[in-house]
Amino acid sequence: MDLKIGYIGLGIMGKSMARNILKAGFSLVIHNRSRQSVKELVSEGAFEANSPAEVAEQVDVIFTNLPDSPDVEMVALGDQGIIAGAHDGLIYIDNSTIKPATARMVGQHLAEKGVIMLDAPVSGGDIGAREGTLTIMVGGPVDAFHKVKPVLEAIGKTITHVGGLGDGQIAKAANQIMVAAQMVAMGELLIFAQQAGADPRKVIEAIRGGAAGCWTLDNKPPRLFAGNRQPGFKAYMQAKDLGIVMDTAREFGVSMPTTAVNTQLFNAMLQMGMRELDNSAVIGVIEKLSGTELSV
Template identity: 50%
Template sequence: MPNRTVGFIGLGIMGLPMAKNLLDAGYRVVGHNRSEEPTEELVAHGGEDGHSPAGVAERSDVVLVCLPDSPDVENVVLGTGAKADPVIDGVTEGMTIIDHSTISPTVAESVADRLADEGVSTLDAPISGGESGAIEGTLSIMVGGPEDVFDEQIDVLDVMGETITHCGPSGAGQTTKACNQIVVSAQMVAVSEALVFADNAGADLEAVVDAISGGAAGCWALDNRAPSMIHGDFDPGFFAEYQYKDLRIATDAGEAFGSPMPQTALVHELYKTMVQNGMGRDDNSGVMQVYERLSGSEARVDK
């Protein structure tokens, strides 16, 4: 039976199933979320309500954070946006904060530096795998931070992830996640473009998906999203607005590091179009709808 208490802040589409998996693995879990309903669901599953970010930290040995964007992490963890009772107000020397949010690598480094002043270790550990991966405990977790801290926390990470990789010092996890999002979003756009093209050409969409999935074009997006896309099912496993945010982080980092990103810039604009047209809460595979609007027809098969 694990003898550490895990705090979990941010019980959203990813965070809540991750926290439940920790409970199922025998950890005591103290949670907090901005809205009350997810915290109530965690409590019903055997968790405890920490009532505030600081309250969670006060009752935990390690605190996991899963929030939407860089300002949210700075606000909730450090209180930079005048957030009441931030995590930093409840920490004690020797504890660890693991941030599963996808944020700027430079922000990850600055948060780690500030927490280090309090004697607190930090891992930036963004995740990939969508809601299904969070539920099944098969996430890919990309970790930046001190290797000894990574080794200390690997048992916690193992509960939630299948592929867990130490990528380097603080910020390296976020840099790796940016690389992940560059590839994932490019796949989604390529699959969308191919499916709309196939439909316009009169091909059988299910046959096209089956045929190309088994060849050199095979990829996660084809296997896990294309079957839903051709049925117009864009229920979110990962919100398109979050994909847009992640691409903004990637392009900003590309600018800062002088790295060329012509394809990522185009993909970024397509996801911006989704958000501006009220589709930001659709799944990120819903970028296919942008192509459909450009084409003037829907690429669909009968359910």
């Protein structure tokens, strides 16, 4: 079955993901506030729509990739939102990272118009988005998941149906707990090694093949050693995601002592003017606290 796809939200991640859907041979209708991203994709074969409602009217499956919960609520349920162009059988897939409760609320409202919603946040950063190797965590009806899986395979490599609507967001929140911990730990170990007299480059080489091995140590140190702290995944988005984690933890009475500290460190980045830098640039907070800088 040929599916016509819509994509709304063409930021660092969304533009690359939409492009990969287009490259996979799907007909693509797009909408975005920034004109440059729209022009690029239209030149590559996409079609432009003037509102989320106009996208929804034309497609079988509609994606969004937006900054935060209020943005998703507005685009999905607001004036000229997806709900205004809804039709029976439309599948809505949200690639944003938002509160699980928001995903469930939006899905309930759209269901009244015959729309099936899947929450499908992603992990893998700008590199994974460009290369089509993202990890995708999906919540929602399993039949809809199987129907759209060929589209998801255009943007991701590891695609997991986690459970019901909102469960994808729970998985993403868990992912961000680990990501934040790795970024902070990497910053600490690099400054620790340097100040204790070892070459941090050699330390990374020594430990990344052992029990400390992880995606962060495989990908981030070369950028930091080169003095590159540009995103990637922006610090203010990491801080936003940790806010979702902490809000959800409070909702369910879960103690998160380490994540609470990591949340403070990422919030400190924002206060120090580093909100647009990569999340690995949290090392800058460690540098400030230690009175030193990583040698490049």
